[in-house]
Amino acid sequence: MRNKRLQNRITAGRFTLPTAIILSLFGWMLTSALLPEMPATESGYSLWQTVCSSYIPTWANTPLSFILYSIIGYFLIELNNTFAIIRMRASVQTSIYFLLMSVCPALHQLYAGDIASVAFLISLFFLFQGYQHTKPEGPLFYSFLFIGVGSLVFPQLTLFIPLFWIGAHSFQALTLKSFFGSLTGWFLPYWFLFGHAYFHDKMELFYQPFIELGTFHAITFSNFPLWEAATLGYLFLLFAVSSVHCLVAGYEDKIRTRSYLQFLIFLSLCIFGYILLQPMLTVHLLPLLLIGVSILAGHFVVLTNSRASNVFFICALAGLVLLFGFNLWTLL
Template identity: 55%
Template structure:
């Protein structure tokens, strides 16, 4: 009986999130100051090269990255409270997200994935708010504006534009007016970028996102993926598969609105896995974008199941996370 209730006590406990935050801080201190990982490979994107050449100290980049991840964690709680994705006021999705980030030392530095993940999550929030709205133009404007903001840091985020339009169509919020608002929202950050580039005579800054968007890196799985990334992706795909099957099988218990939200997130996660496979050179950034969405699906699984099989899977998943962190730390030694 004790083992059978362990999952429920952890996922619904009030002390779970504070304990996870302490674990997260410990992991960051270990990987940041003791092991001093080398971080990501140099990026060819000119806007990110400008940041790398600014000489920002390592502790500063980690502090910025930690603040962005904290913002994502807070927003995950707000999304659940606003849309009832887990049918209860829970913070388990944030706890899972912090744990997933903690076991990946390569994600602890400030890089495009931090901005892209936060931008896409906020964009998803406004897209959900447009569900069956009589006047959805404002929500879609804000949603696509955040896609535009994220795409300046990671231009490939623009490929989510048609995916978000599919979501808006499924949410019955896509009209001619809302489509124009979405297009205007996406282009808004680029108007500011154009003004800056034109004023300072650096038009290559404005062209850079579009040049990067049209460049496709070769598919070289054996050379692009590191062993830690492969292990993490296998773990996440198992979690995604089990969580998706549970979400679809138990969908009759959710409201129609909630079911539409969860199905769209499953669709986005599947596309992200495909993008990681097709463009392994962007795996670290796409992994950061994937983690917040898959954390919601995992939280839906762990918070709403309470049987022997689910409890055993939860325990195995937590043990696997510990082993993943040990393996990633060992790879840094």
Template identity: 65%
Template sequence: MRSQRFQNRVTAGRLTLPAAIFISVTCWVLSAVLLPDSDIRRESYPLWEAFRNACIPAWGNRLSSFLLYSVIGYFLIGLNNAFAIIRMRASVQTAIYFLLVSVCPAIHTVYTGDLAAVIFLIALYFLFRSYQQPKPAGYLFHASVFIGTGSLLFPQLTFFMPVFWIGAYSFQSLHPKSFSASLIGWSVPYWFLLGYAYISGQMELFCQPFRELADFRPIRFGFQPWELATTGYLFLLYIVSSSHCLVTGYEDKIRTRSYLHFLIFLNFCIFVYMGVQPALYPHLLSLLLIGISILTGHLFALTNSRSSNIFFIIMLAGLFILFGFNLWTLLQIH
């Protein structure tokens, strides 16, 4: 271990994940103490408001958010173990995920995107399972069911269905039968919603998700300082890690290379969506951090050069600077 670089000692160390969780909890407590006014954020979407009022007590707002992110972190380990994206049983992607979430105090409260991100990750699992399957219809059906379920609370998740179809096409699992299965799968949650709305006499509930989809806000540059700083940091990680995947892709299996290329494309789409709809930034950030964590984990776990070690140290120091800047700018707002 002494002969290894600092980057490799951290990424392969057994204490890396516990340390990342401890840092995350510390940042969560600090943001709760300094930003108590941001505990509850009201949103205008009725289905989400009804779900949160019924399932999440006001005192458990931040705790529920942390638990949702913890579930995503656990699923990231399972996703890597199932598909060997990083070519080893690694938890570095989860450690990176906890650190990235921690430096964004504005998302330490429950957002629609938090729950949507959990469902989104499960949908990714089924999409990856469809890779070159002789009968992929079942996998795409289940992936679309989860996308449809998540879109009940975060309607804009529906816009990622074409992205999933492109991914299925690259995985050689998009056929007329599987395409039809994905459409049926997406519609299943809405059939249940239609039945409930009809029985309860609240047809407005069924129409609301489609109205949210049609409510495309004007494209304008309306980012807050913490959003610009966070996006810049994440975009730098995205560019470097994506370039590494593309340049050294020959070292991975064809299957792994397909997964990584899809994640690169998916993250690019999320960045574009953030740019044209700044109002949805906190929700989309929860989705973006999933792919960024996997790509960055792949970069740091599988490189062993002087330049990658320097970049790792700079990015690690940048995390603490970013947390301080984000906290300071949010304090100015509140």
């Protein structure tokens, strides 16, 4: 261990994940103490607002948000262990996810994007499962089923369907049967919503997700919060370095793993573009973005062992501390 660089000591250490969880909890408690009445950003989606006001008490917002992020952290480990994206049973991607979430105090409230991100990650799991599958209609049905479930609370998740079709095509899983199976999976939650709305004579419940999906907010950066700009800048730098490493050193991975990583790069880049087109939805899209960035960053820090990567790793850790302080300061 003495000969290993700090980067490798931390990423290969057995206490990395527990330490990240403890630091994350400390960040959440500090945020709650300094910003006890921080309001959640209104989504403008009446169905989600109705659910929040009717079934979720205000005091439960922060605990529920942390529980959802913990579920995502667990599934990130399962995703890597199942598909060997980082070529070892690593949990560093979950550690990175917890640390990135903790330095964004505004995300410690419950948003529709939090629930959507859980469905998004499970959908990714089934999409990866369809890689060169002999009967891909099954995995794609479940993948798009969870997109449909997530889109009930965050309708814009439906816009990721074409991206998942591109991913399925690159995984050689898109056939005529799997295409219609994916459409059936996506529409199934809406079929139940239609039955509920029709039975209770509240058809507006069925129309609301489609109305919200067709709503395009004005592109304006005049009211773009400083914490969002700083966080996105940090994430894009982390994403760019990790993506370049994946593309340059891709020959070291299996073809299957290379396909997974390339799709995650493409998906994360599209989310960055979506945030620029719809900055009003940043708080909902950031949890989705952090999934891809955490996996790519975990792949980078675990599988590199050079002086330059070690320096970048140390600077990234220092940047996390500075970013947390800056975000807190801007929200006070």
